[in-house]
Every structure is written in structure tokens, then in C-alpha cells.
Amino acid sequence: MSMTTQQSGLTIDRQLFDFVNMQALPGTDIEQETFWSGFAKLIETLSPINKQLLFKRDKLQSQIDEYHKSNPVWNGDKYRTFLVDIGYLVPSPERVSIDTDSVDPEIASIAGPQLVVPVSNARFALNAANARWGSLYDALYGTDVLPQEEGAEKTQEYNPVRGFKVMAYARQFLDNTFPLRNGSHIESTHYAVLNGQLVVTLNDSKQVSLLDPQQFVGYQGEAQNPSSLLLKRNGLHVEIQIDPHHPIGQSDKAGISDLILESALTTIMDCEDSVAAVDAQDKVGVYTNWLGLMTGTLKEEFKKEDTVITRVLNKDKHFVMASGKILKLKGRSMMFVRNVGHLMTTPAILDQNGEQVFEGILDAVITSLCALHDLKGNSEYRNSISKSINIVKPKMHGPEEVAFTSRLFSAVEGLLYLPNNTIKMGIMDEERRTSVNLKACIEQAKSRVVFINTGFLDRTGDEIHTSMLAGPMLPKSRIKSQPWISAYEKGNVEVGLACGFSGKAQIGKGMWPMPDLMALMMKQKLAHPESGASTAWVPSPTAATLHAMHYHTIDVFQVQAAIGQYEEAALTDLLTPPLLGELVLTKEDIQAELDNNVQGILGYVVRWIDQGIGCSKVPDINHIGLMEDRATLRISSQHIANWLVHGICSPQQVKSTFAKMAKVVDGQNHHDASYICMADNEVKLNDNLAYQAALSLVFEGKNQPNGYTEPLLHSYRLKHKAFQ
Numbered sequence: 001m002s003m004t005t006q007q008s009g010l011t012i013d014r015q016l017f018d019f020v021n022m023q024a025l026p027g028t029d030i031e032q033e034t035f036w037s038g039f040a041k042l043i044e045t046l047s048p049i050n051k052q053l054l055f056k057r058d059k060l061q062s063q064i065d066e067y068h069k070s071n072p073v074w075n076g077d078k079y080r081t082f083l084v085d086i087g088y089l090v091p092s093p094e095r096v097s098i099d100t101d102s103v104d105p106e107i108a109s110i111a112g113p114q115l116v117v118p119v120s121n122a123r124f125a126l127n128a129a130n131a132r133w134g135s136l137y138d139a140l141y142g143t144d145v146l147p148q149e150e151g152a153e154k155t156q157e158y159n160p161v162r163g164f165k166v167m168a169y170a171r172q173f174l175d176n177t178f179p180l181r182n183g184s185h186i187e188s189t190h191y192a193v194l195n196g197q198l199v200v201t202l203n204d205s206k207q208v209s210l211l212d213p214q215q216f217v218g219y220q221g222e223a224q225n226p227s228s229l230l231l232k233r234n235g236l237h238v239e240i241q242i243d244p245h246h247p248i249g250q251s252d253k254a255g256i257s258d259l260i261l262e263s264a265l266t267t268i269m270d271c272e273d274s275v276a277a278v279d280a281q282d283k284v285g286v287y288t289n290w291l292g293l294m295t296g297t298l299k300e301e302f303k304k305e306d307t308v309i310t311r312v313l314n315k316d317k318h319f320v321m322a323s324g325k326i327l328k329l330k331g332r333s334m335m336f337v338r339n340v341g342h343l344m345t346t347p348a349i350l351d352q353n354g355e356q357v358f359e360g361i362l363d364a365v366i367t368s369l370c371a372l373h374d375l376k377g378n379s380e381y382r383n384s385i386s387k388s389i390n391i392v393k394p395k396m397h398g399p400e401e402v403a404f405t406s407r408l409f410s411a412v413e414g415l416l417y418l419p420n421n422t423i424k425m426g427i428m429d430e431e432r433r434t435s436v437n438l439k440a441c442i443e444q445a446k447s448r449v450v451f452i453n454t455g456f457l458d459r460t461g462d463e464i465h466t467s468m469l470a471g472p473m474l475p476k477s478r479i480k481s482q483p484w485i486s487a488y489e490k491g492n493v494e495v496g497l498a499c500g501f502s503g504k505a506q507i508g509k510g511m512w513p514m515p516d517l518m519a520l521m522m523k524q525k526l527a528h529p530e531s532g533a534s535t536a537w538v539p540s541p542t543a544a545t546l547h548a549m550h551y552h553t554i555d556v557f558q559v560q561a562a563i564g565q566y567e568e569a570a571l572t573d574l575l576t577p578p579l580l581g582e583l584v585l586t587k588e589d590i591q592a593e594l595d596n597n598v599q600g601i602l603g604y605v606v607r608w609i610d611q612g613i614g615c616s617k618v619p620d621i622n623h624i625g626l627m628e629d630r631a632t633l634r635i636s637s638q639h640i641a642n643w644l645v646h647g648i649c650s651p652q653q654v655k656s657t658f659a660k661m662a663k664v665v666d667g668q669n670h671h672d673a674s675y676i677c678m679a680d681n682e683v684k685l686n687d688n689l690a691y692q693a694a695l696s697l698v699f700e701g702k703n704q705p706n707g708y709t710e711p712l713l714h715s716y717r718l719k720h721k722a723f724q
């Protein structure tokens with residue numbers, strides 16, 4: 001620990017202490033003395049319970065390991081009975097009906113994309129907050145949604161041929177989303193507002209209105225020649241921007257220069273799996289950005305293509321409505337904050353016994369304290385219009401852990417003088433013990449819960465770890481198509497609906513982890529709203545704008561109304577691990593799987609340990625850039641650990657794959673001046689901390705708590721920082 005201070009029996013890192021006293025507390029009407037003594041009490045009361053919960057996780061895992069050792073042949077019924085006996089599977093409550101109060105409309109009643117961003121990166125975080133509105137033209141021009149056909153390539157200089165394809169796509173979108181009574185937007189030459197209605201002039205000079213005139217909401221500029229028109233479908237807005245003098249508008253018959261789509265309705269400011277925060281210094285960095293978002297003062301200056309850009313939060317938007325009244329729309333995404341889970345402790349504060357405090361407890365207190373500025377109106381902007389603090393809690397195992405989070409939030413409300421249930425809970429359904437007991441979990445947070453979300457990446461990691469000794473797992477790509485995952489995804493929606501989520505709380509789906517494959521995303525992610533999910537995760541603002549189109553196509557609330565009851569039979573599938581079984585893998589299959597996993601592990605870990613970057617785009621062996629974070633690392637490392645346990649590959653084979661792939665990863669990073677090569681020579685390679693961390697994640701993977709990567713990542717990153 002660096003410089004510390006003693007307060008109320010706690011030993012607090014000076015940077016954190018100063019941040020709280022000088023930046024977070026002022027403006028909240030809470031005295032320093034009261035805060036620190038209340039915080040100390042909270043730690044004293046809750047830490048032993050947190051410890052007990054972790055002890056139970058370990059106990060259950062060792063019982064499951066023992067079961068598999070004594071029952072090498074899979075027997076679903078016996079296994080299920082065993083899980084009931086050890087208290088892993090608990091009775092499902094008959095009826096649960098959530099009654100969460102003061103839920104923000106972006107969560108409760110509008111369906112749309114959810115963006116996730118590492119809050120440690122101010123440039124990205126501001127960009128994400130501003131991603132409530134995104135340019136469809138930019139999203140189409142810059143991605144593979146439009147193929148790079150000859151002549152229509154994406155070029156540095158604006159390519160008008162590609163530009164025309166963008167315009168054509170956008171006109172088609174308008175036709176599909178806001179059809180005209182007669183004719184098509186493709187033929188439009190002028191848009192105007194007459195008597196409070198949108199009137200579109202077509203090529204043949206005919207004037208037509210919208211098939212559903214209610215879709216027109218408002219405009220900016222002159223009614224006869226508006227600069228912007230606001231339309232709405234399924235609760236989501238689209239702005240048609242018109243500027244005949246704009247370089248793009250000039251080449252459009254109606255002067256349309258862009259379509260701005262309401263995109264990231266909500267954003268998760270992530271303190272967890274996409275950030276690398278291992279000590280007080282890092283935690284203060286993360287909290288400073290979150291505080292800046294809540295006070296509206298966060299600002300980032302950076303250089304892009306020789307231009308200095310200053311990024312701040314966007315202001316609200318104003319339109320004249322048909323009635324002549326002014327409509328104000330939020331310029332920013334509604335921000336959640338994701339805290340860390342219950343596992344890790346932090347050196348930022350030592351408790352009364354000199355032990356590190358649980359990081360999840362620290363996060364709950366400090367991120368809520370920062371959000372208090374939003375509730376108190378200390379910002380020019382408003383994040384939660386319902387005066388709630390929306391916290392996403394990841395990696396909880398079962399109902400007791402949800403109950404503990406609720407208790408923690410209650411204690412934080414006491415500390416910050418907030419009304420009960422001000423702090424809302426987003427439950428990540430991403431650990432197996434939560435999926436199989438989901439209804440009971442929701443019951444424990446029935447007055448706080450604002451979302452359930454299938455974090456299928458962590459969930460896959462936990463699937464592998466929990467059944468580590470049941471047998472070797474299928475290759476990673478095949479795990480995705482096994483019955484357990486469809487039972488999990490479907491069950492999550494059905495249980496959420498059975499608990500009354502529709503119109504009250506989000507049912508969310510997981511991340512699109514291939515940030516460059518937007519055409520594929522457009523094909524596949526439609527399935528999320530089609531399945532009844534009111535939101536789904538996207539990795540970037542561009543992806544948010546594109547995915548938003550899916551929610552115009554599908555009315556999620558209508559889909560939800562038609563979804564049936566959760567079927568108990570699905571539990572059998574949910575409990576059946578994705579084992580290799582009779583499938584025989586060739587030597588080549590095995591090596592390809594190892595190459596792919598090791599490349600991903602090394603590519604991610606080297607940036608985590610050496611540069612403190614918690615989320616990276618790393619190419620797989622087919623050169624597709626994949627979003628890697630701690631959850632994807634958990635899958636890859638647990639997968640190899642599992643194959644080692646069952647002799648599918650040998651330790652030597654794994655080691656030589658690592659050595660081979662270190663060179664590949666070095667090559668992939670050659671453009672990065674701050675990158676430290678791992679594989680210049682063998683001695684250097686074995687001394688390299690990032691390389692050692694990557695090896696440990698695999699070779700010690702079997703014994704990591706629930707297969708998590710945090711303990712090893714933190715420990716190696718701290719070693720790296722100590723050398724700097």
C-alpha cells in the first residue's frame with residue numbers, strides 16, 4: 001500500500017481518502033466523519049457474511065468435484081437429486097411478482113440496445129454516454145453492413161458510390177419503419193410540416209403523408225423547410241436531418257444529410273470485466289470518471305488524425321411538436337454502473353483486522369456516493385429521471401448472494417441517507433447456480449431488480465468449471481450449440497416474464513463479441529428482440545445504432561405478451577454439461593482449438609498485465625477481431641484446463657503452443673510503440689510476467705475459485721506495477 005491514513009479503525013489509501021473527501025463528498029451534505037465511521041460499521045457487519053458466501057461456493061464446488069469422481073458415467077436424474085441434497089438447487093418459489101418502484105423509462109418501457117464500456121477509459125465512456133443518438137450514415141458507410149463491392153469500397157476520402165448505397169439503404173429503412181400512405185421514401189424530393197403533419201413530396205410532385213401519421217413527433221427549423229424531422233416507432237426515435245448545403249445533403253434529392261437513430265438507450269459504465277483496476281490508484285481512476293459522468297463535468301482531450309478533440313457530455317435535444325410545444329429529449333444514454341462481484345478484495349482499504357476489504361463492498365459504497373450527485377441535481381444533466389441509482393451486479397451465485405447484495409445496497413442507502421430501494425439491481429444471470437435458481441434469485445431482489453441479463457460468456461466459463469471433472473468439454477464453438485445454452489437463454493426470458501418484468505424491468509441478452517462483423521450482427525442479433533429480450537449488449541456505439549434497427553422491426557412488448565410459461569423440463573437440459581462424449585477429435589482439431597484459445601489468452605493478457613487494458617480486440621486464428629475481456633478469458637483458460645485434466649492434450653503440447661503463439665501475438669502488436677515483446681528469446685519469454693500470468697491461468701485454472709481469472713490477473717499486474 002502507498003501512503004495511508006487511519007480513520008474509524010480503517011487503514012485507507014491516501015489517494016482514495018482524498019478522492020472521497022475532496023471530490024465525492026462535497027455537495028452531498030454528508031460529513032466526512034459520519035461517512036467514514038458509517039462505512040467502517042458497514043464493512044464490519046457485512047464482511048463476515050461475504051466471506052461465508054465464498055466459503056459456500058468452494059464447498060459446493062468440492063462436493064460437485066467429488067460427485068463426478070465417484071460417478072464417472074453421466075446420470076442426469078441422480079445428478080439432479082444430488083444437487084438438491086447439497087443445497088445447490090433450491091426449491092423454486094411458486095409465485096414471484098416484482099414491485100420495483102421508480103424505474104427509468106429507458107429500462108421499463110422502451111426496448112433498445114444496451115452499450116457496455118470500460119469506465120476507466122474516459123474517451124470511450126463519454127462516447128458511450130453520448131451514443132444515445134448515432135449516425136446511421138456513418139454506421140453504414142464505415143462497416144461491412146454494406147459490402148465492399150467494386151467501386152463502392154470504403155475509402156479515406158468520401159466515396160460517393162458507397163455514399164449512394166448508404167442513402168439507398170437508409171431510404172429502405174425509412175420505408176420499412178415509417179411507410180408512406182402512397183409511394184416510397186425512395187421517391188421523396190421534399191419533406192415539410194403542414195398543419196402539424198409530415199408531408200412528403202415525391203418525384204411526380206404528389207404530396208403524401210405517413211401511413212401512420214402518429215409516427216411524426218416534431219421538427220427543428222422552419223415548418224416549410226425543416227432542418228430536422230423527428231419520427232418514432234416502438235418508442236424509439238429517428239431524426240431525419242435535412243441540409244441541402246451539406247456535402248451529403250447536396251447529393252440527395254430531398255437534401256437529407258443523415259438519419260440519426262436513437263441508439264444506446266442505456267449504457268453500462270463498467271468497473272468490472274472490461275477494466276484492469278488492481279489497487280487504490282486504479283480504483284480512484286475508475287471512480288473519478290464515474291463521478292465526472294454523474295456531475296456532468298467529465299472532459300477528455302485527445303488527438304485524432306492531427307485534430308485535437310475535446311469530448312464532453314452531449315446536451316439534450318429540443319424539437320417543436322405538432323401542438324407547437326417544445327419537446328425535450330435526453331441527449332445521453334441512461335447510465336448504469338457495473339460493480340465488481342463478491343469475490344475480490346482490494347488493497348485500497350484495510351479493515352479493523354488489517355484485512356483487505358471486499359472490492360464489491362467498496363464499489364457499492366463509492367459508486368453510489370458518486371451517483372448521489374445525479375440525484376441531488378448537482379449536474380447540468382440528469383441521468384436517472386426516476387431518481388434511482390442503477391447498479392449491475394455480476395457473478396452472483398444463487399439466491400443467498402442476491403439477498404446479500406440487496407442487504408449491501410440497503411446498508412449503502414442507510415449510509416447515504418437515501419430512501420429504501422433507491423439503489424436498483426441489475427442481476428447478471430451468468431453463473432450456473434443463478435440460472436438454475438433464477439426465480440428464487442429474483443425473489444430476493446423483488447423490490448430492487450431492474451434487469452436480468454444472460455451474460456453467456458461468464459456463464460460458459462462457469463459451465464466448464466462447475467463440471468470440470470465430469471469429463472472433457474466439446475470444442476468451444478460447439479459448446480454454443482448444445483441444449484444447455486438454449487435452455488438457459490429461453491428460461492431466462494420465461495422466468496423474467498413470469499415474475500412480471502414486462503413493462504417494469506429489462507430482460508437482456510448478451511454481448512456481440514465480434515465488433516468488426518456488423519453484417520453478421522445485423523443478421524443474427526435480430527433474434528434477441530425476437531426472443532422477447534427488451535435489450536441486448538453491443539460493444540460499440542456503431543453497433544448500437546445498427547442494432548437499434550432491430551427494435552423498430554420487432555415490437556418486443558408484443559412478443560413478450562405471446563411467450564408461454566417456463567417449463568420445468570428445461571431444467572434437465574440446463575443441467576446437462578456440454579461434454580465431448582463419444583465424439584472423437586483429430587490431432588488437428590485439438591491443435592487448432594489450442595492455437596485459437598492460446599492466441600486469445602495471450603493477446604488479451606499481455607495488454608492487461610503490461611498496459612492495464614481490460615478489454616481488447618484480439619484476432620482469432622481466422623484473423624477475426626474478437627472482443628476479449630475477463631469473461632472470454634475465463635472460457636479459454638478453463639477450456640484448456642479441462643482438456644489438461646482429461647488428457648485431451650498434454651502439458652508439453654500446451655506449453656509449446658504458448659511459445660509458438662507468443663510470437664504470433666508479438667507480431668500482431670508490432671504497430672504499438674508501448675508494447676513489450678514477449679518472445680525475443682526463450683529466457684526473456686519465461687521471465688515475462690504477462691506470459692507467466694497466461695500460463696498460470698491455464699495450469700492453475702482448475703483450482704481458481706469458480707474458474708475466475710481475477711485473482712491471477714490482479715496478482716501479476718500488481719507485480720508488474722511494482723517493477724515500474
Ligand SMILES: CC(=O)SCCNC(=O)CCNC(=O)[C@H](O)C(C)(C)COP(=O)(O)OP(=O)(O)OC[C@H]1O[C@@H](n2cnc3c(N)ncnc32)[C@H](O)[C@@H]1OP(=O)(O)O
Nearest residue numbers: 116117124127128273274457511539540615616617627631
Ligand atoms: C462479457 C462481458 O462482460 S462484455 C462487457 C465488457 N465489454 C465491453 O465493455 C466492450 C467495450 N468495447 C470496447 O472496449 C471496444 O469496442 C473494443 C476493445 C472491443 C474495441 O476497441 P478498439 O479496437 O479501440 O475499437 P475501434 O478502433 O474499432 O474503435 C474505436 C472507436 O470506437 C469508440 N468505441 C469503441 N468501443 C466503444 C464503446 N464500448 N463505447 C464507446 N465508444 C467506443 C471509441 O471511442 C473510438 O472512437 P473515438 O476515436 O472517436 O474515441
Ligand SMILES: O=CC(=O)O
Nearest residue numbers: 455456457458631
Ligand atoms: O458479462 C457478460 C458475460 O457474458 O459474462
Ligand SMILES: [Mg+2]
Nearest residue numbers: 430455458631
Ligand atoms: Mg460477465
